[in-house]
Amino acid sequence: MRSLLLFVALGAVVPVTHAAAPPNVLFIVADDLNCDLGCYGHKVVKSPNIDRLAASGVRFDRAYVQYTVCNPSRTSFLTGLRPTTTRVMDNTTHFRKTLPNAVTLPELFRTNGYEAIGLGKVFHRGLSPDDTKKEMDDPKSFDRVFYGRTTAVGVKGEGRNLTGGALAWCRWLAAEGADSEQADGQLADEAIKILGAKRDKPLFLAVGFYRPHDPFESPKKYFDLYDNGGFELPKMPDGYKPPYPLSLGGGAFKDAFDKFTDKERREFLHAYSAGVSFMDAQVGRLLDALDKNKLAENTIVVFLGDHGYELGVRNWWNKNTLFERSCRTPLIVRVPGAKGNGKPTAALAEFIDIYPTLAELCRLNDVPKQLEGASFRALLDDTGRKHKEATLTVIKRGAVLGRSIRTEKYRYTEWDDGKKGAELYDHAADPGEWVNRAGDQKFEAIRTVMSARIKTIESGTER
Numbered sequence: 167m168r169s170l171l172l173f174v175a176l177g178a179v180v181p182v183t184h185a186a187a188p189p190n191v192l193f194i195v196a197d198d199l200n201c202d203l204g205c206y207g208h209k210v211v212k213s214p215n216i217d218r219l220a221a222s223g224v225r226f227d228r229a230y231v232q233y234t235v236c237n238p239s240r241t242s243f244l245t246g247l248r249p250t251t252t253r254v255m256d257n258t259t260h261f262r263k264t265l266p267n268a269v270t271l272p273e274l275f276r277t278n279g280y281e282a283i284g285l286g287k288v289f290h291r292g293l294s295p296d297d298t299k300k301e302m303d304d305p306k307s308f309d310r311v312f313y314g315r316t317t318a319v320g321v322k323g324e325g326r327n328l329t330g331g332a333l334a335w336c337r338w339l340a341a342e343g344a345d346s347e348q349a350d351g352q353l354a355d356e357a358i359k360i361l362g363a364k365r366d367k368p369l370f371l372a373v374g375f376y377r378p379h380d381p382f383e384s385p386k387k388y389f390d391l392y393d394n395g396g397f398e399l400p401k402m403p404d405g406y407k408p409p410y411p412l413s414l415g416g417g418a419f420k421d422a423f424d425k426f427t428d429k430e431r432r433e434f435l436h437a438y439s440a441g442v443s444f445m446d447a448q449v450g451r452l453l454d455a456l457d458k459n460k461l462a463e464n465t466i467v468v469f470l471g472d473h474g475y476e477l478g479v480r481n482w483w484n485k486n487t488l489f490e491r492s493c494r495t496p497l498i499v500r501v502p503g504a505k506g507n508g509k510p511t512a513a514l515a516e517f518i519d520i521y522p523t524l525a526e527l528c529r530l531n532d533v534p535k536q537l538e539g540a541s542f543r544a545l546l547d548d549t550g551r552k553h554k555e556a557t558l559t560v561i562k563r564g565a566v567l568g569r570s571i572r573t574e575k576y577r578y579t580e581w582d583d584g585k586k587g588a589e590l591y592d593h594a595a596d597p598g599e600w601v602n603r604a605g606d607q608k609f610e611a612i613r614t615v616m617s618a619r620i621k622t623i624e625s626g627t628e629r
């Protein structure tokens with residue numbers, strides 16, 4: 167009788183405790199990842215695991231970063247602030263210099279009783295995964311960090327520099343050895359250990375994979391997934407020229423890209439895609455570990471790139487532009503029980519919205535008042551609703567600030583408040599952003615409205 171009573175009592179209590187338990191968060195960041203993925207409609211790139219996550223979460227089809235380079239973008243979404251507020255617009259400035267009292271997203275989880283662990287490139291790291299410098303670390307953000315280190319085996323194999331050495335980063339390697347010889351494989355190994363361990367606190371686990379970022383080094387088996395000739399080379403209209411030199415970066419990058427033959431272009435696409443598939447396989451291992459440890463039911467999964475990548479459109483083989491392919495980036499959010507799971511949303515969203523969304527979903531206290539994004543929690547149940555009217559992305563070229571907004575129909579970009587040029591693209595007629603309408607009389611009224619809107623978004627009048 168005694169044991170029956172106990173059983174009844176437990177039966178009544180356990181589900182309540184379970185429902186009230188704060189959810190874990192698995193926050194996965196891929197580096198330099200554009201939307202050329204199976205789940206976003208790409209026909210060649212193999213991303214079965216990210217596709218699987220998209221099929222069980224909400225896929226954002228119009229999510230835009232606030233800056234199209236690593237450190238400024240990561241600083242922005244991890245502090246919930248726009249780059250014009252963080253004043254971090256390069257890869258060398260640490261946000262604690264400009265914003266010593268910022269409360270980062272992982273830091274807020276920590277102060278709310280979570281254990282926060284950061285694996286790999288969550289905040290910015292140097293070019294190589296072997297980077298041992300710690301200048302971008304933020305000890306306030308994580309209880310523990312681990313970066314991984316590619317082994318001596320993992321740096322051997324077949325490969326070459328595609329620019330004859332002119333650009334040191336522009337090289338590929340079909341590496342010897344298994345996944346765990348590479349830093350990214352080690353990050354997944356470590357994450358699997360963490361997910362399998364018993365813990366007293368809820369977990370915020372951030373995993374920042376280094377791929378598909380250059381150098382394009384991945385185990386050979388991921389290169390073997392592709393037929394080099396199967397890649398469609400990027401096309402542009404005959405005689406196309408970017409509207410301004412500022413529209414693309416220039417200098418040594420442009421000189422090297424201009425020398426590419428189709429052979430180099432195909433190798434670039436092949437090596438980048440191998441990196442996507444390698445990273446995707448590691449994402450799959452994390453998702454399997456959630457299932458195996460029965461954590462999926464109480465773990466929110468967020469998957470994102472830190473910005474997009476042009477992959478040869480306009481013959482630009484990099485990021486750091488204000489065109490759609492740099493600004494638009496994958497974002498998938500899976501919240502257990504959300505009604506929108508398995509559906510895409512076409513709602514416009516910004517990466518600064520991720521912070522307030524997670525804070526709301528996990529009912530965090532002491533959320534900083536100065537956050538500049540808006541929670542998209544409601545979208546996760548109702549994917550057909552609107553979230554924002556416009557998104558804003560900025561980049562700096564020397565002393566010139568470029569600002570670009572995207573609405574449902576248009577992209578509008580101003581360089582130095584328009585003094586150094588403006589670009590207006592009609593996405594309904596011209597999704598490739600080939601024809602600049604900024605000087606076109608027919609579009610003058612639209613340009614005026616869009617220009618004013620840059621100011622209202624940046625000042626926070628429009629959220």
Ligand SMILES: [Ca+2]
Binds near residue numbers: 198235236473
């Ligand atoms: Ca990046």
